Amino acid sequence: MILFSRLFNRPEMFALIAAMLNGIIGVFTRFGFTEGATHHQVAFWKCFIAFVLLLFYCTWRKPLRQEALALHRQWPQLAVLAFLGIFCLYFFETWAFHEASIPLVSFLTYVAGCVTILFSAVFLHEKLTVYKLAAFAAILCGVYLIYSFEGGVSGSYLGIMLALLGGLGYALFIFMAKLLRMKGGLPQLIWLFGFGSLYLLVPLLHEGFAVPAGASLPVIFALVLLPTIGGFYFTTRAVEAGEAGKVQIIETSDPLFSCLFAFVLFGDALGAIGFIGAACIMGGLLLAMKNTPVDAKQETV
Numbered sequence: 001m002i003l004f005s006r007l008f009n010r011p012e013m014f015a016l017i018a019a020m021l022n023g024i025i026g027v028f029t030r031f032g033f034t035e036g037a038t039h040h041q042v043a044f045w046k047c048f049i050a051f052v053l054l055l056f057y058c059t060w061r062k063p064l065r066q067e068a069l070a071l072h073r074q075w076p077q078l079a080v081l082a083f084l085g086i087f088c089l090y091f092f093e094t095w096a097f098h099e100a101s102i103p104l105v106s107f108l109t110y111v112a113g114c115v116t117i118l119f120s121a122v123f124l125h126e127k128l129t130v131y132k133l134a135a136f137a138a139i140l141c142g143v144y145l146i147y148s149f150e151g152g153v154s155g156s157y158l159g160i161m162l163a164l165l166g167g168l169g170y171a172l173f174i175f176m177a178k179l180l181r182m183k184g185g186l187p188q189l190i191w192l193f194g195f196g197s198l199y200l201l202v203p204l205l206h207e208g209f210a211v212p213a214g215a216s217l218p219v220i221f222a223l224v225l226l227p228t229i230g231g232f233y234f235t236t237r238a239v240e241a242g243e244a245g246k247v248q249i250i251e252t253s254d255p256l257f258s259c260l261f262a263f264v265l266f267g268d269a270l271g272a273i274g275f276i277g278a279a280c281i282m283g284g285l286l287l288a289m290k291n292t293p294v295d296a297k298q299e300t301v
Contacts, residue, residue, distance in 0.1 A: 010241075010242075010289075011237070011238040011239075011240075011242025011243075011246070011247065012246065012250055012288065012289040013289075014184075014234045014235070014237045014238035014241070014242075015234070015235070015238040015242070015246070015250035015251050016250055016285065016289070017230075017234045018230075018231045018232075018234035018235040018238060018251055019250060019251045019254040019257060020257050021226050021227050021230045021234065022227045022231045022254045022257075023256070023257025023258040023260070024222070024223075024226055024227060024257075024258070024261050025093070025223065025227045025231075025258070026097055026102035026105060026106055026258050027102065027258070027261050028219050028222050028223050028227075029042055029094055029097045029223070030097060030102060031219045032212070032216050032219045032220060032223070033097070033098060035214060035215040035216035035219060036212070036213075036216055037212040037216040037219075037220070038207065038210075039094045039095045039098045040094075040095075040200075040203050040204045040207045041204065041207075041210060041211075041216075042094050042212075042216075042220060042223070043090040043094040043095075043200050043203075043204075044197065044200040044201060044203075044204045045211070045212055046090070046220050046224050046228050047086060047193050047196045047197050047200055048193075048197040048200075048201075049220065049221070049224045050189070050193045050224045050228045051190065051193035051194050051196075051197050053224065053229070054186055054189055054190045054193065054229065055190055055194075057186065064185075064186055064187055067185070067187040068186075068187035068190050068191070071187055071188065071191055074191075075191065077180045077182070078182075078188070078191040078192060078195060079195045080176065081173055081176055081177055081180070081182060081192060082191070082193075082194075082195030082196045082199065083169075083195070083196075083199060084169045084170070084172045084173040085169065085170060085174075085177070085192065085196075085232070086192055086193065086195070086196025086199065086200075087169070087196055087199035087200060088165065088166060088168070088169020088170065088172075088173075089166050089167075089169050089170045089173070090166075090196065090200060091166070091199075091200060091203065092163070092165040092166030092169065093105065093109055093162070093163065093166035093167075096108075096109075096159050096160075096163040096166060098159075099156050099158050099159030099162060100156060100159025100160065100162075100163065102258060103146075103255070103258075104159065104160070104163065105162075105163040106143075106254065106255040106258045107143050107144070107255055108163035108167060109163050109164075109167035109254075110140075110143070110167060110251070110252040110254060110255060111140065111164070111167060112164055112167030112168045112170070113136075113167065113170075113171050113248040113249070113251070113252050114136070114171075115168060115171040115172065115175070116171040116172075116174045116175045116244055116245060116247075116248035117132065117136060117245040117248060117249065119172075119175045119244075120175060120178065120245035120248075121245065123175075123179065124175075124178060124179060124244060124245075126243045126244065126246075128245070131287050131288070132245060132246065132288070134284070134287055135249050135284040135285070135287035135288035136249045136252065136284070136288075137284070138280045138283050138284030138287065139249065139252045139253055139280070139281050139284035139285070139288075140252065141277070141280050142276075142277040142278060142279070142280030142281035142282075142283075142284065143252070143253075143255045143256065143277065143281065144277070145274070145277030145280065146255070146256070146273075146274050146277035146278065146281075174235070174239055174247055174251075175244050177236065177239045177240075177244070178239050178243075178244035181240075182236065182240065183236070183240050184233065184235075184236030184237035184239065184241075185233075185236070185237075186233070188236060189229065189232055189233060189236070192232065193228075235247070238250075246288055249288045250285060250288050250289065252284075253281050253284070256278060256281045
């Protein structure tokens with residue numbers, strides 16, 4: 001039991017759980033589009049509903065309420081983080097799913113993660129080791145193999161640009177969260193989703209304010225509970241306790257889970273190259289989660 005607790009409470013495990021939860025974003029977002037919701041509606045409502053749910057829960061729990069109120073002194077930092085991690089990711093990525101295939105968007109979103117790794121090495125003085133570089137390269141290689149030979153990778157130039165912008169915002173969010181020493185927890189998420197809702201309300205009002213109806217509502221609630229609240233909770237916990245670069249590397253495995261969920265839901269199966277890609281990703285994850293003392297002369301780049 002003690003061994004299991006230590007394993008589960010590692011920041012690498014938090015990042016892996018976040019990647020698993022985030023893996024359903026593409027599939028469920030596409031379901032929402034099928035049921036008539038627009039990309040602006042999906043982006044705003046999953047953020048706003050998450051904000052309302054967490055606000056009620058933390059208001060009911062006195063310690064969480066006090067912690068949330070105490071965060072008002074940090075509102076400028078939280079506003080910046082919400083713009084990068086909530087608005088940029090939700091606005092651009094959700095729109096990208098409307099313009100390009102799920103595999104392409106998922107892959108490009110996490111390609112931008114190299115920004116976190118480089119910035120963390122330069123500004124946070126996190127060691128850029130051979131293990132990290134090998135892990136990131138293996139995961140990207142695996143994702144490329146799966147999506148190039150197993151899935152329908154297609155999309156417009158607009159979709160490509162939107163996915164890259166969403167990924168860049170998320171990469172900067174992970175870096176800035178570590179730089180600003182943001183803690184992970186539900187009170188912090190209230191502020192992030194609150195500011196994020198304000199940002200996302202602007203494009204929704206420009207499009208024409210509307211509330212999703214019918215079968216799109218269960219889809220949005222699934223997005224709220226799993227990747228929105230769950231994904232960001234475990235991401236912030238991972239960044240608080242671990243290295244920003246390592247968190248980004250592990251979360252780069254998100255497309256593997258996205259691909260697996262899509263295969264399960266739509267009845268597809270991986271071929272030989274797909275299994276090779278999956279093996280590359282799993283190998284990269286093992287390297288990223290390996291806790292090994294770093295020999296600066298041999299491993300630091």
